[in-house]
Amino acid sequence: KAYREWETKKIPTTCPHCGTGCQMNLVVKNNKLVGVEPINGAANKNLLCVKGKFASYKFVGSGDRLTEPLIKRNGIFEPATWDEALTLVAEKFSQLKADHGSDSLAGFSCSRSINEDNYVFQKMIRAAFGTNNVDNCARVCHSASVHGLAHTLGSGAMTNPIADITTDVDVILLVGSNPEEAHPVIGSQIRQAMQRGTKVIVVDPRKIDLVKNCELHLQIQAGTNVAFANGMMHVILKEGLADRTFIEEKTEGFEALEQIVADYPPEKVAEICHIEAEDLIKAARLYAKAEKAPIIYCLGVTEHSTGTEGVMSMSNMAMLVGKLGKPGCGVNPLRGQNNVQGACDMGCMPYDFPGYQKVANPEVMKKFEEAWGVTLNKNVGMTSTQVLPAAAKGKIKGLYIFGEDPIVTDPDTNHVRKALEHLEFFVVQELFMTETAAYADVVLPGISYAEKDGTFTNTERRVQRVRKAIEPRGEAREDFDIFCDVMTRLGYPCHYDSAKEIMDEIAAVTPTFGGINYDRLEETGGLQWPCRTTEDPGTPIMHVGEFTRGKGLFMAIPYKKARELPDESYPYLMSTGRMLYHYNTRAMTGRTEGINQIANRSYIEINTIDANRLGIQEGDKVTVKSRRGTIETYAAVGNRVFPQEVFMTFHFPDGNVNELTNAEFDDIAIIPEYKVCAVDITPIR
Ligand code: SF4
Structure with a gap:
């Protein structure tokens, strides 16, 4: 330990990495973070993973934090006062709005920051910029869940709590999710459940570690989730395992579904998915016959050109066997970033005001106009994945990015660079000079989770407190306060004294948050929305009684192939995902020395058969090429992936896999197809 207990104070807060929402103490000595300790939260039961324990505090004190506003002059960033920087921001956005209309502006909010910042950000874009072109990074991870679950069930969120789906359940159907690396504390709870006898069916193109102890592994080819689900339902119906009473009383659209899945017998599905028909039949029987059997899924379902359809297929399966609205069941997307659930809940989406109240609904529009005292733009906005191509074509002129780094995270990096270069005015509000911030005209220094009060909402819809542990550095300012200053300069005066005051406004305009306030959060440790009144204890399990x-x-959904499959020129099917030690762009984990010693470079998993044929050995440097770009990385040879399939993580700027990925989108959620593209590999001699 780098400290003595008596020298420190401990501030309880929420982990800033993944959507599990682990509770922990930040250990503070002389206004510096010196450590992290787990505490007993509802989701983490005293556990923390390597990211929470070691990578949650060192980045906060990193020497390269932004500490003053910067204005780019003649291509070089120069320090500026807040007044200079914000005056320029307001002048430029006002001018663009006057010249090209308010829909020439857009903003991307930060799924890593608190609900209160996200609420004020979307208010700034809507009330002061005058557009609904506001989005957050859920667009590129779980927007398909928001759309798919809202459409089929009525609410785009996890149906059951983490503890409920990992304790005393009979079977877990784990689809396109590697929780031991992406959500490690949930992964360890699933492993504990396996040790107590829970049978896990892993549906994943890779041999993830949970495969070693699972009941069954269906190693389906990436991009075939809809066929897999239709095949499962074919077997369930054929063997009389469907819950006919549930279907009759609680659902609609069954006849069309029945017709579609009749066309997916196990033999046909086995051929599409590259699995054994017998395994599919066994999986369907296991899942359907179990009393308690949650579906848990992640980006392996959503990040496809058929992502929303894949999510709807998960709903279809659960409804067919009546496993919704009950303990130990449900359809459970594991949300990625610490507050990506919250950024969506707070209305950082082009179609929705806070609480998924529709922009297209005139009554909702009127309500927000009255609450905010302003006439709002009635046009539904563009998604972030539409804004960037529109910027490349010169239709979007001004962009404000709060805490996102699309150069690293979005597909087809060259295309993103082109879009940012085309902008007439570009503002980034950040902790660090990211690859994206380097393209900005003005960079504004925000503050980290350890320097602010607020709330995050975890993957199970639990709103939990974030507490200020240390003072901000330099001239960096509270993020919502910067937005208020921009709004005021744009002619829409706005001010909040505290995050608590913002939460009270959120509760006033958002029925599903109506009973949430800081006093209750302190009393309860966290509340799961919907929580409509101050007497409402919150909603652990959704859709009880009725949807x-x-x-x-x-939804009757035919299987469609991925948009780009291997061919002679690009013979390998590549998928991407997260690794245990790093989080997304590594902006936080990459500033933790111990973590970098363990994991400091990108790699590509390749099957031994392919490696032998290409003359590639473990650790060799290789070139990976797609139709969009070329990168160099290192070979990880083995049998985690099938021959002709490869896998890369997306964390590393050198060897950035998104130079290769395909900017083809799902038609409904406009989510990119990160999980399937075609590449070629050659050894570097
Ligand atoms: Fe943080 Fe997620 Fe690890 Fe929990 S599981 S400590 S929330 S990164």
């Missing part, structure tokens, strides 16, 4: 939309809606 949020009334009846659950079956």
